[in-house]
Amino acid sequence: MSRRIPSDHPLRLLFRDAAEWAFRHGEFADRRARNERLKCYLGEDLLTRFLHVDQLYRVRDARGRPLADVAEMLISGEAEGISAELRALEVQRHIGDYTLFIVGVFPESLNRVRRDWRRKDSVMVELGGLLVPFQDVGEYYEQAGRRAYRRASEIGREAGAAEADIFGTLSEHFRSYVQVMNLIRIYLDATPAFGRYGRLLS
Secondary structure (H helix, E strand, O other): OOOOOOOOOHHHHHHHHHHHHHHHHOOOOOHHHOOHHHHHHHHHHHHHHOOOHHHHOOOEOOOOOEOOOHHHHHHHHHHOOOOOHHHHHHHHHHHHHHHHHHHHHOHHHHHHHHHHHOOOOOEEEEEOOEEEEEOOHHHHHHHHHHHHHHHHHHHHHHHOOOOHHHHHHHHHOHHHHHHHHHHHHHHHHOOOHHHHHHHOOO
């Protein structure tokens, strides 16, 4: 079970400052994407949640093995026979958050996935009822993230979830938020205190 980071913890405050800076300097094609709720979601929710590895790899297969591959997450979710709205929402939200975090904060980690993909010509993904081939893992992660957030938004609206509109905005402006997460990474890398605060959690 993950430990919750207190609201006054230095890391949470640092993430808040990083998100504030990133939203101030980021470029948004639509000004509606630059809103306070999204800034809070990315800076104080997503980042603090994914500080713990058990949260980053919370989706597991039938044997309890943590999954890092997006396609496996989708297959595992379907294999579990997800019918409960909230469970489906949780899986789709996680896939959206996971892809945004990886592409935005740790894009270099996609190099390992790219090496695995060299054994295949492409990966087929269903988008809007069509099977679409992807030859670049970054493009695949972006499309998978957009689709997952869109599904989370749809399920959330049906379930009356308060964050449904957040997921819809994340889907619509996914690339803008990838750039925001890039800026957050730059801010954190330039902050010597980041490593020191991280040790406070152990």
